[in-house]
Amino acid sequence: MFKGKARAYTNIALIKYWGKENQALILPKNNSLSLTLDGFYTETEVLFTEEATKDCFYLDGVKQSEQATKKVTTFLNLVRERANCPFFAVVRSHNHVPTAAGLASSASGLAALAGACNQALGLNLAPKELSKLARRGSGSACRSIFGGFVEWDRGDSDETSYALPIDAQGWEQELAMIFLLINDQPKDVSSREGMQRTVETSAFYPQWVKEAQADLHIAKEAIQHHDFQKLGTVMEANALKMHATTLAAVPPFTYWSPDSLRAMNLVRSIRQAGLFCYFTMDAGPNVKVLCQKKDIAAIFEVLSSTFSDQQMVVAYAGPGIELLEMDVTK
Ligand code: ADP
Numbered sequence: 105m106f107k108g109k110a111r112a113y114t115n116i117a118l119i120k121y122w123g124k125e126n127q128a129l130i131l132p133k134n135n136s137l138s139l140t141l142d143g144f145y146t147e148t149e150v151l152f153t154e155e156a157t158k159d160c161f162y163l164d165g166v167k168q169s170e171q172a173t174k175k176v177t178t179f180l181n182l183v184r185e186r187a188n189c190p191f192f193a194v195v196r197s198h199n200h201v202p203t204a205a206g207l208a209s210s211a212s213g214l215a216a217l218a219g220a221c222n223q224a225l226g227l228n229l230a231p232k233e234l235s236k237l238a239r240r241g242s243g244s245a246c247r248s249i250f251g252g253f254v255e256w257d258r259g260d261s262d263e264t265s266y267a268l269p270i271d272a273q274g275w276e277q278e279l280a281m282i283f284l285l286i287n288d289q290p291k292d293v294s295s296r297e298g299m300q301r302t303v304e305t306s307a308f309y310p311q312w313v314k315e316a317q318a319d320l321h322i323a324k325e326a327i328q329h330h331d332f333q334k335l336g337t338v339m340e341a342n343a344l345k346m347h348a349t350t351l352a353a354v355p356p357f358t359y360w361s362p363d364s365l366r367a368m369n370l371v372r373s374i375r376q377a378g379l380f381c382y383f384t385m386d387a388g389p390n391v392k393v394l395c396q397k398k399d400i401a402a403i404f405e406v407l408s409s410t411f412s413d414q415q416m417v418v419a420y421a422g423p424g425i426e427l428l429e430m431d432v433t434k
């Protein structure tokens with residue numbers, strides 16, 4: 105019997121990962137850059153035991169269907185092969201983040217699973233190796249191994265595609281991200297499906313890859329110089345470019361809802377009033393607002409004209425993956 109448990113925090117990309125070069129290995133088309141957050145996370149424990157007759161996946165205490173267990177089993181097969189482990193597993197996971205709503209549950213979820221497996225099977229993977237392993241579960245998960253600002257270097261093989269932290273000399277501690285929760289229900293088009301359809305059919309896609317590389321360069325310069333306006337401006341523009349690609353996909357689709365647009369307009373008007381804040385969006389209708397900690401109260405006041413207190417959640421820069429003690433009574 106082999107047990108492991110880990111906690112991983114979600115990360116939100118400032119420069120997005122959107123499209124795969126290699127689907128089986130989850131190698132991306134472009135580098136991406138994220139901020140790991142403290143407010144949303146997953147805790148996962150895994151138990152490999154000869155008593156299990158198939159893999160079982162419990163999410164928030166609910167046993168998941170065979171279909172919903174597939175991504176977990178595919179990942180477990182990978183680690184079983186690597187560790188030469190013949191046992192099925194029982195996985196118990198708790199998401200302190202809405203699942204599949206564009207709030208990066210696959211990042212914290214698959215990173216936590218990778219960390220728990222690393223511990224259970226004594227793989228002893230160093231963070232960079234663990235990042236490569238987590239990537240195989242969900243691309244964005246490779247960035248959740250590390251805290252603060254993180255860059256995922258796309259590489260060109262399983263060995264060379266992994267994330268590493270970006271040293272911002274603690275500047276990330278001055279920043280915050282306000283989550284505007286517009287809809288926390290599972291989305292219609294998963295990130296995986298959405299980006300694949302875009303790569304295969306969107307006339308705008310080739311331009312996205314070029315833009316993302318250039319935007320990443322600007323974002324790294326901004327971080328190096330602690331230039332908030334420059335970072336926010338390129339983050340917002342990059343998100344809009346990503347979402348533009350979906351409109352040209354066949355069939356076309358969008359993750360935006362009317363309230364997403366309302367939120368984006370509100371952020372623009374706050375900026376016009378002289379308070380610096382910028383939005384980004386992922387594969388879902390929720391809007392995230394990057395700001396400086398010192399401005400949170402003033403920005404909150406304007407946002408609360410449109411959004412309720414329950415819809416606004418503030419998160420700060422968070423840590424990398426953490427190993428946890430198993431509950432020995434179980
Ligand atoms: P999100 O925007 O939440 O990352 P995705 O479409 O990328 O949405 O991924 C959602 C999928 O990630 C879920 O359907 C599930 O397969 C997987 N997932 C989410 N949380 C967990 C978890 N705690 N453990 C294992 N897999 C998870």
Ligand code: DP6
Pocket residue numbers: 116117119120121122130136210211241242243244245295296297385386387
């Ligand atoms: C829009 O990592 O969820 O949030 O690799 O297929 O599991 P898979 O997709 P996922 O994609 C994230 C897309 C994004 C942008 C980002 O996080 O960089």
Ligand code: CO
Pocket residue numbers: 208209210211242244295
């Ligand atoms: Co995801």
